[in-house]
Amino acid sequence: MTDLLNIILLGIIEGITEFLPISSTGHLLIAEHWLGARSDLFNVGIQAGAILAITLVYWRRIWQLLTQWSDPATRDYLAKLTVAFLITCVLGLIVTHYGFKLPETVTPIAWALIIGGFWMIGAEALAARQPDRREVTWTVAILVGIAQMVAGIFPGTSRSGATIFAAMLFGTSNRAAATEFAFLVGIPTMYAATGYELLKVWKNGGAAHEDWTALGVGFLVSLVVGFIAVKWLLGYIRTHRFTAFAVYRIVLGAALLLLMPAGV
Template identity: 70%
Template sequence: MEYVNSIILGIIEGITEFLPISSTGHLIIAEQWLGHRSDMFNIVIQAGAILAVTIIYWRRLVDLVLGWRDPRNRAYAAKLIVAFLITAVLGLIVKKLGFELPENATPIAWALIIGGVWMIFAEWAAARRPPHKEITWLVAILVGIAQVVAGVFPGTSRSGATIFVAMLAGTGNRAAATEFAFLVGIPTMYAASAYELLKTFKDGGAANENWTSLGIAFVVSTIVAFVAVKWLLSYIRSNRFTMFAIYRIILGAILLGMAATGVIA
């Protein structure tokens, strides 16, 4: 059953990491029934989903590296680096302050509902602006901050926060905002995974980790995320994110009801 649960958690992570519905929120809720997992487990399987995006965007990444002489590539890469550094610095500050993920559903439910309403507003506001693809320095800075906010408030959704901050800050094109959000997530999640791995080995917690279960969940999340991201990139070409906003609001309301009746913590 341990391995079956790891497969289920890998599927949940793969589906929810890049859809704007909050992977961390879904994993915390799933653990109510499937058993608690370490922070390292949750972050490393997120890295599996990031690996899927790395594979999908490998041509774009290679182009940014090899085409550094192009001023547009240099500017784009610099903005990715700035967004990542802001996230890294603020993320370390949050860690030093002793932030812990919530263990009950209520704050996650409210984050899902508030985020859903915010997504609907962001879509409406972005639709009233010219649909240009430019990633400005303001967008890069706000995306870096948004990643930390999403980490502090599970249920917010890292992808949702970064995509819609980019759209509200001036990148009215959904595809351009999504690409930047996904690309900046690559170094962010790899760094978070490496940090947790080093911390676990340093603290001697590696001996208590079920590495087989972690490996299974990692592989499953990679495969499922690859399919989910491919579908999402195709979907947003001609559709808004409204469907995901409605899902978030409904799920949040259901979770509040379940928490109020004692079905979940």
């Protein structure tokens, strides 16, 4: 029963944090210090649940982009999504080639949470001074692609936070428009990353010893919670800034730095 509760809790953490600008990777690495490490395939599986959730949230927009090729604006938007995705893929392959690994200690994650929190507050203030713009420029597309990779290298940064604010600061100042582009770029990126990790685990023989029941439960929990979290966030940002998330990051990061030396 304890193990089942841990699985459900990890699925909830992934579902909530994957698209909120508070870092899912950072939260999962922190959670595993208390709940125990899970297999690579399990982590990939619960991430897949969150990806499916965001796909379901945006299915109408995705269908529109895939079926309205005759519209020049649609083709332009798709081209920018593609460029952002390809930049992330190329940078990801470079990082993988040089053998980059995620940190196994909490301290760098805590610092990333704090620094990212203060950065978000400053970025939000700068974006608020710009005129409301919904257009996604080529500069935004390129920087969103780079921001995705930066977030992948530094757990605690937050992929959604990095990409949303990259868009807001460099041309797409409207929060809703910036968030939509960041999330739509994230869908193929995360599918590709998840597929790559799944193939790697499968080739290494990890699937043969996997607890498939645990993976299935984690996947479903992440899917349901992720869907709710994204729907809530899209409504929240219509009338609120991201400041509350920034404050949460700073408080959590500071608490981790204070508690870790004490052995808590």
